[in-house]
Amino acid sequence: MTESQVFHSGFIAIVGRPNVGKSTLLNHLIGQKISITSRKAQTTRHRITGILTEADTQFVFVDTPGFQTQHTNALNRGMNRVVTNSLREVNVVLFVLEARQFDERDQQVMGLLPQDRPVILVINKADLLADKSELLPFIEKISALRHFAAIVPVSARQGKQLDTLLEAIRPYIPEGEHLYAEDEITDRNERFLAAELLREKVFRFTGEELPYSVSVVIEQFKLEGKLRRIHAAILVDKEAHKAMLIGSKGEKLKEIATQARLDMEKLFDGKVFLEVFVKVRSGWADSAHMLKTLGYE
Numbered sequence: 001m002t003e004s005q006v007f008h009s010g011f012i013a014i015v016g017r018p019n020v021g022k023s024t025l026l027n028h029l030i031g032q033k034i035s036i037t038s039r040k041a042q043t044t045r046h047r048i049t050g051i052l053t054e055a056d057t058q059f060v061f062v063d064t065p066g067f068q069t070q071h072t073n074a075l076n077r078g079m080n081r082v083v084t085n086s087l088r089e090v091n092v093v094l095f096v097l098e099a100r101q102f103d104e105r106d107q108q109v110m111g112l113l114p115q116d117r118p119v120i121l122v123i124n125k126a127d128l129l130a131d132k133s134e135l136l137p138f139i140e141k142i143s144a145l146r147h148f149a150a151i152v153p154v155s156a157r158q159g160k161q162l163d164t165l166l167e168a169i170r171p172y173i174p175e176g177e178h179l180y181a182e183d184e185i186t187d188r189n190e191r192f193l194a195a196e197l198l199r200e201k202v203f204r205f206t207g208e209e210l211p212y213s214v215s216v217v218i219e220q221f222k223l224e225g226k227l228r229r230i231h232a233a234i235l236v237d238k239e240a241h242k243a244m245l246i247g248s249k250g251e252k253l254k255e256i257a258t259q260a261r262l263d264m265e266k267l268f269d270g271k272v273f274l275e276v277f278v279k280v281r282s283g284w285a286d287s288a289h290m291l292k293t294l295g296y297e
């Protein structure tokens with residue numbers, strides 16, 4: 001790499017109703033190249049689900065909280081604001097549909113798409129069509145509903161047209177240093193992912209009641225055979241926030257911890273023993289040790 005080389009890196013959200021093939025798409029896009037490392041201070045609040053680094057471009061795929069259409073009753077105004085905020089940090093949104101399918105859940109997700117971000121329509125499961133020309137009326141129908149920066153039919157499962165999709169994304173990835181190194185997943189990275197998963201659940205289960213100053217610290221991360229033993233602390237500023245997180249009879253914290261643990265087990269593909277504490281911090285920002293633990297060294 002020469003000094004004059006120009007780097008690009010950016011965040012991409014993949015959204016769509018359940019079962020359209022988002023996970024399959026992500027897995028095939030990043031292939032074996034997943035590489036997640038310690039974060040830098042400017043990192044997003046999103047859960048990073050995969051990173052693809054190709055020559056001078058780094059594609060960072062993120063999960064976007066709030067697009068769970070199965071929890072429609074929670075989609076009130078506050079929820080919509082969370083969604084909008086969460087999309088503020090991404091450069092491109094991939095809106096995934098299933099070929100020839102467009103139901104009210106798809107419509108609902110579509111209604112949450114940002115107007116001020118390029119949205120690429122990804123029509124997945126194209127392999128299910130015997131005749132590809134069947135796509136044309138479908139594309140016509142959907143593109144009449146809003147503007148798309150590009151429309152790309154793919155088969156995530158068969159890995160078809162994914163290069164075309166990356167080419168469609170590329171123009172929207174801004175110039176900038178790579179945010180992550182190109183190394184493999186390590187324990188340290190799993191620590192980071194564990195913290196992100198827990199933090200995501202804190203926000204999901206407390207909505208906007210809790211201020212964004214809440215942070216999560218992984219105090220212990222031990223690998224015992226296939227078991228990961230994790231002690232995490234949720235740091236809050238006030239006693240009132242602590243009570244809010246713990247909930248009546250500890251129910252809320254229990255739910256947060258259970259959901260986080262299930263996500264961790266899925267991601268790490270192994271059993272997780274998770275203990276979560278809520279702590280009221282005091283003067284933590286002055287503590288060099290704490291800053292280091294948070295990854296801001």
Ligand SMILES: Nc1nc2c(ncn2[C@@H]2O[C@H](COP(=O)(O)OP(=O)(O)OP(=O)(O)O)[C@@H](O)[C@H]2O)c(=O)[nH]1
Nearest residue numbers: 017018019020021022023024124125155156157158
């Ligand atoms: N035929 C076909 N099936 C696909 C394709 N992509 C995904 N699928 C299947 O569709 C189903 C759902 O795929 P997922 O990747 O789990 O979908 P998702 O959108 O991540 O689902 P949620 O996690 O529920 O939001 C799985 O059975 C996949 O194998 C494709 O390109 N073609």
